[in-house]
Amino acid sequence: MSALLRGFVYGLLVVNAVLLTSAVNIWFERKFSARMQSRVGPTRVGPLGLLQPFADVAKLMSKEDTVPASGNRVLFTAAPLLATVCALAAAAVVPFTPDVVAADLDVGVLWVLAVGSITTIAIFMAGWASNNKFALLGGMRSIAQAVSYEVPLVLSAMVPVVLSGTMSLSGIVTWQSEHLWIAAWPLIPGLPAFVIFFLAMTAEANRIPFDIPEAESELVAGVTTEYSGMKFALFYVGEYAHTLVGSAIASALFLGGWSGPMAATMPWLGLVYMVVKTLFLFFMITWVRWSLVRFRSDQLLAICWKWLVPISVGLVLVAALWVELVPGVH
Amino acid sequence: MGVDKPRTSLPLFDEGGRSYEHPLYDKLLSMPGLSVGVAPLDRLLTWGLTNSLWVFPMATSCCGIELMAAAASRVDLDRMGTFYRGTPRQGDVMVVAGTITVKMAPRVKRLWEQMPEPKWAIAMGSCAISGDFYRDLYPVVPGIDTFLPVDVYIPGCPPNPESLMAGLLELAAKIRSEQGKPLTAPVQKTGGLVATKPSIARIGDPERDPSLSDQQMEAASRAAESPVARPAEELEMPPVPETAPGTVAAPPTFAPELVELFQAHGVVDFPKDAPPVVPLARHVALARALVERGYKQLVYVVASHWLAGKGRSGNVAGGPEHHEVAYGLRTVGPKRGAEGGSKLAWWSVRVEAGGAAPTLAHVIAGADWQEREQWDLVGVRFSGHPDLRRLMMPDDWSGHPLRKDYPADAHTAPWR
Numbered sequence: 036m037s038a039l040l041r042g043f044v045y046g047l048l049v050v051n052a053v054l055l056t057s058a059v060n061i062w063f064e065r066k067f068s069a070r071m072q073s074r075v076g077p078t079r080v081g082p083l084g085l086l087q088p089f090a091d092v093a094k095l096m097s098k099e100d101t102v103p104a105s106g107n108r109v110l111f112t113a114a115p116l117l118a119t120v121c122a123l124a125a126a127a128v129v130p131f132t133p134d135v136v137a138a139d140l141d142v143g144v145l146w147v148l149a150v151g152s153i154t155t156i157a158i159f160m161a162g163w164a165s166n167n168k169f170a171l172l173g174g175m176r177s178i179a180q181a182v183s184y185e186v187p188l189v190l191s192a193m194v195p196v197v198l199s200g201t202m203s204l205s206g207i208v209t210w211q212s213e214h215l216w217i218a219a220w221p222l223i224p225g226l227p228a229f230v231i232f233f234l235a236m237t238a239e240a241n242r243i244p245f246d247i248p249e250a251e252s253e254l255v256a257g258v259t260t261e262y263s264g265m266k267f268a269l270f271y272v273g274e275y276a277h278t279l280v281g282s283a284i285a286s287a288l289f290l291g292g293w294s295g296p297m298a299a300t301m302p303w304l305g306l307v308y309m310v311v312k313t314l315f316l317f318f319m320i321t322w323v324r325w326s327l328v329r330f331r332s333d334q335l336l337a338i339c340w341k342w343l344v345p346i347s348v349g350l351v352l353v354a355a356l357w358v359e360l361v362p363g364v365h
Numbered sequence: 366m367g368v369d370k371p372r373t374s375l376p377l378f379d380e381g382g383r384s385y386e387h388p389l390y391d392k393l394l395s396m397p398g399l400s401v402g403v404a405p406l407d408r409l410l411t412w413g414l415t416n417s418l419w420v421f422p423m424a425t426s427c428c429g430i431e432l433m434a435a436a437a438s439r440v441d442l443d444r445m446g447t448f449y450r451g452t453p454r455q456g457d458v459m460v461v462a463g464t465i466t467v468k469m470a471p472r473v474k475r476l477w478e479q480m481p482e483p484k485w486a487i488a489m490g491s492c493a494i495s496g497d498f499y500r501d502l503y504p505v506v507p508g509i510d511t512f513l514p515v516d517v518y519i520p521g522c523p524p525n526p527e528s529l530m531a532g533l534l535e536l537a538a539k540i541r542s543e544q545g546k547p548l549t550a551p552v553q554k555t556g557g558l559v560a561t562k563p564s565i566a567r568i569g570d571p572e573r574d575p576s577l578s579d580q581q582m583e584a585a586s587r588a589a590e591s592p593v594a595r596p597a598e599e600l601e602m603p604p605v606p607e608t609a610p611g612t613v614a615a616p617p618t619f620a621p622e623l624v625e626l627f628q629a630h631g632v633v634d635f636p637k638d639a640p641p642v643v644p645l646a647r648h649v650a651l652a653r654a655l656v657e658r659g660y661k662q663l664v665y666v667v668a669s670h671w672l673a674g675k676g677r678s679g680n681v682a683g684g685p686e687h688h689e690v691a692y693g694l695r696t697v698g699p700k701r702g703a704e705g706g707s708k709l710a711w712w713s714v715r716v717e718a719g720g721a722a723p724t725l726a727h728v729i730a731g732a733d734w735q736e737r738e739q740w741d742l743v744g745v746r747f748s749g750h751p752d753l754r755r756l757m758m759p760d761d762w763s764g765h766p767l768r769k770d771y772p773a774d775a776h777t778a779p780w781r
Contacts, residue, residue, distance in 0.1 A: 065443060074441040080416045087446050093413025094457070099481035101454060256452040263454040263481040 042127075045137040049126050057275035058088040064275075064321050071325040091268070098264035103166050106261065110164035115262065115269035118157035122277035125150045129283045130205045132293050132305040143204035144192055147284050148185075151239060154277060155181035158241070158248060158258050161270070165261035173257030176332060177248035180238055183339040184245075188235035190347035194228035195288045197354040200365050204287050212294030214364075221361075224354040229289040231347050233316070236281040238335075240274060243324040247332055282316035283309070290316075414457070414483065415537040417446045421456025421480060423473055426463030428490035428523040435526035447533055453479040458536065460529070461513070464492035466504045468759045474512050485516045485540070487532055490523045497522065503766045504758065623710055626654055632712070639677060640691050640711040645722065648714050652728045655694050660710050663725075664693035666735040668743040670768045686718040688745040692725070721746035742767045 062077065062085055069076030077084025102108050128143035130136045140146050155177055162174020195217045196202055199210035207217075214220055218229040238245035249257025259270050286292060290312045293305030330338070358364050420442070424432050436442050436449060450456050453476045465473055477486065488509050491497035496507035509515060516539060519532040624635065630647040643651055668690045671677070676684060691713040698707070716722045724747040725732035736747045737756040744765030747753060755762060764771055 069441065069443055073438040074443060076441075076443050077446055079445045084444075084446075087416070090413045090416040090446055093409050094417035094419075095413075097410040097414060097483065098457075099483075101479075101481045251451050256450065256455065259455075260452045261454055267455055 095268040106166040107164040114161035119273035184238040187343035191228040191232040208292035211291040216291040218289040286312035424462040428462035440526040462489040640713040660694035662695040663731040668739040688716040721748040724750040
């Protein structure tokens with residue numbers, strides 16, 4: 036099979052799987068939040084309310100598509116597309132099994148970090164193009180947040196890269212299948228780096244407690260204030276896709292990805308491991324979201340610059356020392 | 366609760382169907398073969414619309430509490446896919462919950478126009494339906510259907526969360542039954558507050574007499590609407606029993622050391638149950654002296670309007686038409702201890718018709734808005750005020766509604 040055809044087929048599969056899982060995750064989050072608040076959540080549409088996200092999408096498709104008269108029409112339309120496409124593009128390098136990778140890039144980690152951070156630009160585009168004070172404030176907060184949290188995100192992602200000696204996500208997972216999960220084996224740079232990556236990734240995806248760009252209590256609906264219909268749906272699904280892909284990347288970088296018992300002999304088991312780990316991380320994010328309250332802007336930046344950045348710099352140094360001092364890492 | 370037409374189940378696909386009259390849609394339908402594909406799409410959209418009614422809450426008063434309760438544990442509107450979006454761009458149903466005032470109505474209308482089609486409106490509670498017992502008040506809109514095309518009325522004061530849910534189910538049934546209406550119903554573009562003829566779907570009210578038909582209920586509510594002219598006597602206040610003037614003893618809340626200060630500023634009389642009257646010329650000087658003594662918090666500025674021949678008991682009774690403006694200042698300090706406890710100083714000034722009271726806004730910053738409010742509502746002027754604009758009433762309002770000579774019959778209010 037030529038690389039192009041293979042990439043196309045797997046890409047189609049991955050994109051559809053991510054979008055479908057995002058829709059189901061929307062249902063899951065509504066049910067989960069309902070249980071957290073002693074409610075029951077959607078029950079009327081389909082079994083257990085499972086078709087609720089699809090009813091929402093059908094509704095949103097039939098809604099009028101509004102563009103603010105004084106807004107920038109091109110940017111306004113491009114922003115939700117860019118946000119969703121970037122979240123999906125990052126999924127291209129995620130290894131689901133040793134073979135199922137849409138594009139096994141040598142610089143997979145770099146690709147993920149680069150493409151993932153374009154989402155921020157999409158959010159700021161939305162805020163700017165809306166010509167709405169709430170949307171603009173949300174966009175500016177998003178920039179401030181992203182500029183800060185990119186730093187610990189990149190630094191903590193450097194720990195697996197330094198340890199395994201490769202920037203390919205497949206290579207990192209293979210290294211973990213030969214040694215141990217990075218979150219477990221060199222416990223000192225591994226586990227804290229995982230926690231920092233997880234926090235920074237949550238912030239990148241604008242999820243509570245880091246969701247100040249769309250803080251409903253202050254900013255109406257933040258950057259999505261002016262969005263209606265399918266454009267809003269794209270933002271809505273894009274946020275979930277971003278979270279989901281972020282979870283997949285975190286589990287590939289730190290939790291061993293498809294590696295696990297018997298995975299070497301039965302590749303389909305590797306897919307199961309990968310999906311379970313990804314969904315577990317997504318579940319953790321949902322759990323945090325419905326348990327905690329939102330940080331203030333200053334708290335958010337203080338946590339990043341006073342704690343996460345210095346610690347993650349130290350962790351990269353520890354990882355380098357580990358590679359130098361412990362025999363048999365590479 | 367009892368619902369006229371109980372709808373306890375929402376079918377996944379409504380078999381009755383709904384045909385949208387949409388230009389593109391009509392063309393598609395007329396093309397041979399394509400109608401096979403479009404009809405299921407139509408059903409799919411109706412299914413989506415009825416199962417995903419996102420509410421844009423327009424909650425102005427107590428009905429809003431029930432609106433919130435409807436999303437909480439016991440009722441949980443999320444069961445039927447309804448939740449609240451804070452931006453009109455993402456709302457499908459505007460639920461107007463509470464009294465809408467004349468100043469609020471243009472904002473409500475504007476938010477309604479910002480909602481994308483297709484959209485629906487629900488009038489929740491008596492005030493949104495008709496204004497209820499506020500309907501004759503000068504600033505109250507007698508029902509939001511004077512400027513919004515309401516789809517469902519939910520009676521109650523306030524309606525309980527179950528009623529709101531029943532109303533939303535009724536709306537879903539209405540959407541399903543809307544045969545032959547275009548998908549994007551054209552909004553009746555009305556200039557200002559012009560009545561539109563809404564389609565009425567009343568849902569059951571547990572308090573309602575079951576023997577009354579909808580038409581009888583309508584007739585009863587219409588009969589209650591007819592304007593009743595008020596007798597002129599009602600415009601004036603009943604006479605206040607006179608108290609003996611000349612009582613020097615200050616009321617218990619009046620700090621004794623202030624009596625001297627007040628006398629130095631021209632106060633001759635300390636009534637038992639009313640503020641002492643200070644001459645207009647000494648008014649600002651007194652306020653300054655009080656602030657220097659620690660009376661720094663402005664508790665209130667209250668004005669009242671008196672027609673000729675009327676007035677407060679005591680030394681200002683009778684005489685020409687005038688305003689009386691009362692001020693209250695309070696000390697700020699610890700609650701307990703020797704220096705603790707808050708002390709109150711109060712006084713009033715008398716402003717003749719056509720005159721003005723010197724403003725206190727330069728002495729105490731808090732007086733700024735309070736004086737604006739008193740000018741807006743009671744019509745007393747404040748000379749030297751930095752920014753004497755309307756505060757409560759709309760900018761284009763004429764008159765001051767709490768003046769005794771203001772036409773109390775709200776049907777003569779300028780906007781009606």
